[in-house]
Amino acid sequence: MRLRVLLFWFLIIGIGFGWISCGTKKTVKQAEKYEAVGMFKEASELYYQAHVKKPQKVDITIALKRSGQIYLEELSQNVATSYRQGNYKETVYQYLAARNLITRLKQSGVDLKTDESMERHFVDAKEFYLAERYKVGQNYIYEANYKEAKEVFKEIYNIDPDYKDTRNFLDQATFEPVYIEGSRLFAEGDYIGAYDNWEYINQSVSTYKDVGDRMVQALNERYKEGSLLLIDEVFEDAAQALGEVHRRNPSFENVKLLYTEARNEPIYRQAAVLMEEEKCRTAYFAYEQIIADAGKYKDADVLLKEALECAQYPIAIQTPVIRKNSSQAREFQAMLNNKLINLKSPFLKIYDLSAINSRLDGAMKSSAGRIDAKALKRLYETNNIKAILYCEFTEFEARTGKEVKDEKTGFERQVTKLKTGETSIYDRQVKYTEISRENDVVVTVNFKLISTTTGEILLSDRVDRRENDRAEYAHYSGAKDKLYPASYSNGTYSLKESGYRSLQRLLRQSSEIEPTNKLMKSAFSGITGELANDVNNFDPEK
Amino acid sequence: MKNILYLLISVIIVFGCSSTKNTGNGYLANAPDWVKQSPTNPGYYYGVGSATKANTNMDFHEKARQNALSELAGNISVNISASSVLSQYEYDDNYSEYFKDNIKLSSDEYLEGYELVDSWDSEEQYWVYYRLSKEKYKAVKAQRKNDAISKSMGNLEQAIEFKDAGKVKESIRFNIKALEDVKDFLAEDLKVEVDGAQQAYGSELLSGLTDVVQDIRIVYPEESIAVRRGKSPDVNPIVAKVVDASGRKLSGFKINSFLSWNPGGSIVSESDSKGEARIEIGIADTKRNEEFLESSIDLDKLIRESTSDPVVRKLLQNITTPDYVLPINVVTPSFFIEINENNLGNPLEKSILFPEIVDLLLKDGFTLVDRADHADLVLKVTAITKTNTQRNGMYSTTMTAKVVVTDTFGQQLYEKTIDDLSGLSDSFEAAGLDAYEALGNRYQIIIYPEMYKKLFK
Numbered sequence: 001m002r003l004r005v006l007l008f009w010f011l012i013i014g015i016g017f018g019w020i021s022c023g024t025k026k027t028v029k030q031a032e033k034y035e036a037v038g039m040f041k042e043a044s045e046l047y048y049q050a051h052v053k054k055p056q057k058v059d060i061t062i063a064l065k066r067s068g069q070i071y072l073e074e075l076s077q078n079v080a081t082s083y084r085q086g087n088y089k090e091t092v093y094q095y096l097a098a099r100n101l102i103t104r105l106k107q108s109g110v111d112l113k114t115d116e117s118m119e120r121h122f123v124d125a126k127e128f129y130l131a132e133r134y135k136v137g138q139n140y141i142y143e144a145n146y147k148e149a150k151e152v153f154k155e156i157y158n159i160d161p162d163y164k165d166t167r168n169f170l171d172q173a174t175f176e177p178v179y180i181e182g183s184r185l186f187a188e189g190d191y192i193g194a195y196d197n198w199e200y201i202n203q204s205v206s207t208y209k210d211v212g213d214r215m216v217q218a219l220n221e222r223y224k225e226g227s228l229l230l231i232d233e234v235f236e237d238a239a240q241a242l243g244e245v246h247r248r249n250p251s252f253e254n255v256k257l258l259y260t261e262a263r264n265e266p267i268y269r270q271a272a273v274l275m276e277e278e279k280c281r282t283a284y285f286a287y288e289q290i291i292a293d294a295g296k297y298k299d300a301d302v303l304l305k306e307a308l309e310c311a312q313y314p315i316a317i318q319t320p321v322i323r324k325n326s327s328q329a330r331e332f333q334a335m336l337n338n339k340l341i342n343l344k345s346p347f348l349k350i351y352d353l354s355a356i357n358s359r360l361d362g363a364m365k366s367s368a369g370r371i372d373a374k375a376l377k378r379l380y381e382t383n384n385i386k387a388i389l390y391c392e393f394t395e396f397e398a399r400t401g402k403e404v405k406d407e408k409t410g411f412e413r414q415v416t417k418l419k420t421g422e423t424s425i426y427d428r429q430v431k432y433t434e435i436s437r438e439n440d441v442v443v444t445v446n447f448k449l450i451s452t453t454t455g456e457i458l459l460s461d462r463v464d465r466r467e468n469d470r471a472e473y474a475h476y477s478g479a480k481d482k483l484y485p486a487s488y489s490n491g492t493y494s495l496k497e498s499g500y501r502s503l504q505r506l507l508r509q510s511s512e513i514e515p516t517n518k519l520m521k522s523a524f525s526g527i528t529g530e531l532a533n534d535v536n537n538f539d540p541e542k
Numbered sequence: 543m544k545n546i547l548y549l550l551i552s553v554i555i556v557f558g559c560s561s562t563k564n565t566g567n568g569y570l571a572n573a574p575d576w577v578k579q580s581p582t583n584p585g586y587y588y589g590v591g592s593a594t595k596a597n598t599n600m601d602f603h604e605k606a607r608q609n610a611l612s613e614l615a616g617n618i619s620v621n622i623s624a625s626s627v628l629s630q631y632e633y634d635d636n637y638s639e640y641f642k643d644n645i646k647l648s649s650d651e652y653l654e655g656y657e658l659v660d661s662w663d664s665e666e667q668y669w670v671y672y673r674l675s676k677e678k679y680k681a682v683k684a685q686r687k688n689d690a691i692s693k694s695m696g697n698l699e700q701a702i703e704f705k706d707a708g709k710v711k712e713s714i715r716f717n718i719k720a721l722e723d724v725k726d727f728l729a730e731d732l733k734v735e736v737d738g739a740q741q742a743y744g745s746e747l748l749s750g751l752t753d754v755v756q757d758i759r760i761v762y763p764e765e766s767i768a769v770r771r772g773k774s775p776d777v778n779p780i781v782a783k784v785v786d787a788s789g790r791k792l793s794g795f796k797i798n799s800f801l802s803w804n805p806g807g808s809i810v811s812e813s814d815s816k817g818e819a820r821i822e823i824g825i826a827d828t829k830r831n832e833e834f835l836e837s838s839i840d841l842d843k844l845i846r847e848s849t850s851d852p853v854v855r856k857l858l859q860n861i862t863t864p865d866y867v868l869p870i871n872v873v874t875p876s877f878f879i880e881i882n883e884n885n886l887g888n889p890l891e892k893s894i895l896f897p898e899i900v901d902l903l904l905k906d907g908f909t910l911v912d913r914a915d916h917a918d919l920v921l922k923v924t925a926i927t928k929t930n931t932q933r934n935g936m937y938s939t940t941m942t943a944k945v946v947v948t949d950t951f952g953q954q955l956y957e958k959t960i961d962d963l964s965g966l967s968d969s970f971e972a973a974g975l976d977a978y979e980a981l982g983n984r985y986q987i988i989i990y991p992e993m994y995k996k997l998f999k
Contacts, residue, residue, distance in 0.1 A: 035594075070594070084852045120640050124856070138806025142827075187988045189962070217983045224966045224980070231933040261934075 024053050028060060031067070040071035044101070051108055065110050072101055076115045083121040088132075091125035092159060130156055130163050137169060149173035175201045175208055182214065191222040192244045199248075219245055219252055226255075230262050238262040264290045264297050271303065279541045280310030281347055308346055313386050313540060315340075315449070316353040316379065318364050320391040332391075332524050339532035348536065356383050364390065373455045380452035387458060388450045389535065395444035395464065398516040406434045410476075410503070411484045411495040427495050432476035432483060434506065440468040441519040445527055449535060459538050463530050465523035469514035474506035483507070574662055576671050586673040589614025589656075593668055606661075606670045611653055614672055618653075618679070623731045627744030641729060641853060652726065654682045687727050691734060691743060694723035698747065705754055708790040711844070717751040718848040718858070725853050752861050757787035759866070760797065760819075760837050766869040769826040772998030779820040780868070782837060784813035791817025796840035801870075803828035810840075826872050827999060829906045835868040875918035876909040884926040885974035886939070894978040895923055895985065902990050919955070919997075922946045925981060927974035930964060939965040941977040945989055947997065956993045960984060 031046035047064035054060060075098040082090035095118060102112050133156055140149035150173035156166045182197035195218040198211040206212065226241030239262035245252055246259045271286035287304035290297050317336060322329040333352070340350045354361040360375050379385045411427040418424055444464035448457050476483050485499035575581075581588050591609025593602040620642045622628050628638060656674040663669075701716035724732060724744065732743040761783045769775045784792045797819045799809040803826070811819040821837065841863045845855055879899055883890040899921065900910060911917045925943035932938065941963040947956040963984065965977030 135806040142804040183987055227936060227966050228938050228964055231931045231936055231938055
């Protein structure tokens with residue numbers, strides 16, 4: 001097994017190595033073809049690629065040096081020829097190609113023999129060529145043709161970055177159109193667009209003309225627009241304008257304050273209206289949003305407390321009745337209380353009805369939830385309880401199942417190795433038992449949330465849960481691992497090899513089973529969780 | 543079985559492709575001695591050259607021959623004589639090296655008398671061996687030099703005749719031809735006998751040519767001209783005359799000119815049969831008051847037309863032609879500024895716009911006058927503010943403004959109305975002043991550049 005893994009990895013590495021090796025060989029062959037027809041530029045490029053992949057191959061290095069040298073001589077000849085013809089541009093670019101070749105090969109450890117006259121031709125041609133291009137570039141600048149000017153000065157810069165005033169002209173050609181575009185946007189009233197253009201220049205050349213001042217002016221114009229919108233109470237647009245300024249410079253004038261106001265004032269006003277409409281819970285959320293955004297805004301913190309107080313929703317839970325199961329009813333109620341409290345709703349307050357009005361609790365118990373409107377109103381007036389949660393168990397069953405035993409016939413197999421080397425098998429017919437048992441719980445609760453002020457049913461639902469557990473196992477007093485099931489046919493039992501595994505599994509199975517009280521707890525937990533969520537999600541203002 | 547198969551595949555992949563063909567050359571074993579080692583014989587210059595048989599752009603025989611001759615030429619030292627024209631005119635080292643490079647490039651002429659000694663082929667390369675007797679080289683060179691001087695003197699004679707006849711262009715051409723004739727010997731002491739006295743011929747040629755070129759003059763019709771900003775000269779084009787030292791008109795000379803406000807712009811003109819060249823001047827797009835037109839004879843073109851030899855061309859690069867400058871006085875109009883600033887119905891005690899407007903005009907070289915009837919242009923700004931709204935201690939105003947420029951005849955040249963500005967501050971009055979600040983910014987960024995463009999571009 002280990003050998004196979006090793007060979008597998010050897011194969012993978014081999015494929016990788018082989019791929020590089022084959023690729024290099026192909027490249028070298030192509031290079032040789034180019035070299036054979038005198039295409040030394042292409043040949044040297046391919047030898048170079050092969051050399052990079054396999055720098056240790058001496059043959060490739062020699063071939064690279066040979067073809068590279070010939071290509072360099074060709075370039076050198078081109079430099080001399082173009083210079084003699086007065087074609088200075090060609091002289092410059094042929095020289096640059098030669099220099100690039102020399103540098104690239106030198107970095108790979110291959111030195112080429114250079115012709116000194118090539119450098120002299122370049123220096124001379126460069127002077128002529130750059131002088132001519134420089135004039136062309138200057139003329140483009142004069143004509144405000146910045147795109148072409150940029151190309152020209154970029155070219156000069158790449159050949160000789162220190163040539164005359166190239167750096168400044170390149171900056172001018174690059175930034176002047178952006179500067180002009182900024183002015184155009186400013187004229188159109190797109191102050192942020194103008195700012196962004198000038199900012200772009202400022203990031204590269206902060207001293208470019210008056211971009212610094214212009215940025216301030218553009219931001220100030222937008223700030224004023226936002227402020228005027230705020231004065232006119234067009235809050236959304238004001239927030240948009242002031243937000244744009246704030247994002248670019250948070251400390252500009254008092255933009256932070258105004259932006260906060262533009263964002264929060266409409267919410268603050270809306271919250272006040274909600275409070276008047278006694279939609280305190282919605283108002284509470286609005287104030288909460290303001291405080292989360294602004295930290296402190298006007299008296300929002302005080303109003304938040306007022307809204308919370310107003311939005312409080314005290315609920316009394318009527319003691320549920322489960323026929324002859326009062327302890328489980330208490331357990332259910334305790335679980336429901338816990339679930340509601342754990343939701344940590346700022347609005348819900350949970351009371352036990354039996355603790356604050358045992359008479360009403362008792363009356364509701366005995367009247368199966370029928371409502372005495374006057375008593376409910378009194379509960380509101382006396383205890384400020386806004387609703388009663390009434391739970392009725394319409395189904396409550398817990399069945400503890402009995403053991404069901406089934407005696408089965410099987411075979412115990414005995415295998416013996418004889419002295420002769422043969423194997424003897426003896427299957428002895430035996431009896432074993434298959435046992436099963438099942439516990440089952442079913443609970444259904446109808447609940448209602450009843451308004452104490454109107455008697456209105458605010459919320460009602462039916463929640464049910466079924467929980468069960470089953471144990472299935474086998475028992476055999478003999479050698480369990482040698483036990484096989486049997487099949488019965490024509491009055492005789494015969495060993496059934498195919499059933500061996502499932503029988504062994506049954507023999508290993510536990511006889512343990514969840515008791516019904518545990519199943520009941522699980523059912524209660526599911527029901528109270530769902531019920532608590534329903535109550536919590538109930539918004540009396542909707 | 544499976545394992546063996548894995549192993550077999552791996553080995554094939556690893557080693558199957560890894561061997562590459564020998565790309566080197568081991569061919570010198572059977573080569574003659576002159577291939578393996580440079581020949582030595584003090585009586586000769588040697589050159590051994592080789593070329594791969596691969597098809598280059600050039601035939602490999604020719605390539606090998608060139609390489610051999612190049613080596614042969616490399617063995618002949620070129621010395622710059624102290625009394626040669628190259629030394630006397632103080633050309634830099636770069637030129638001397640350049641001269642040496644180029645003189646050897648014309649190998650066939652330069653190495654007249656070389657002979658093929660041997661050649662050898664390998665499978666991939668061709669080798670060739672040349673030599674040149676030092677004795678023979680010296681004799682051939684002396685003969686070539688005499689012939690060259692003789693030919694050159696004939697051309698020089700022609701040049702002088704043309705000069706005397708006032709045909710300067712032809713004179714220059716023949717002078718250059720004379721120089722071209724002796725170009726291979728410029729590094730040497732070129733002495734000729736004139737009227738029984740020895741003269742340095744190279745220097746004579748060059749100084750003669752320089753004199754002729756520098757005697758060409760460009761004469762403008764005026765000593766200076768005046769142009770109004772944003773306009774062309776009243777008389778346009780300017781007619782300049784091209785003459786020699788004796789004032790004789792010269793025709794067919796290309797003139798390159800440029801205006802100082804656009805140094806990259808080239809104005810090309812040519813002297814006609816009357817020796818007149820017409821130089822077209824564009825509008826004075828400048829903010830300076832003193833500018834100029836600069837013209838010079840396009841000697842470069844003349845040289846290019848006269849010789850294709852790079853050595854001669856480079857030699858002549860040092861001859862400069864004078865630049866002729868015509869001063870241009872750019873007449874900048876004067877402004878009278880009239881400003882009416884009214885804040886919430888009250889005139890401003892101290893103008894906000896005036897300093898901004900004055901600053902921009904002065905920066906651009908305009909003059910200001912204090913009377914409208916003394917000004918070329920009148921710039922009038924009228925602005926008023928009105929209260930707008932207020933809230934939470936913030937007050938806003940609106941502004942209406944108008945900028946008008948008129949000329950001396952009262953004709954309106956520029957007009958701009960602004961009605962979308964507002965001010966913001968902690969009182970209406972301060973908000974009004976803030977609106978004026980905004981107008982100042984608007985004037986600087988938009989109005990003034992727009993006005994300038996309309997009036998002066």
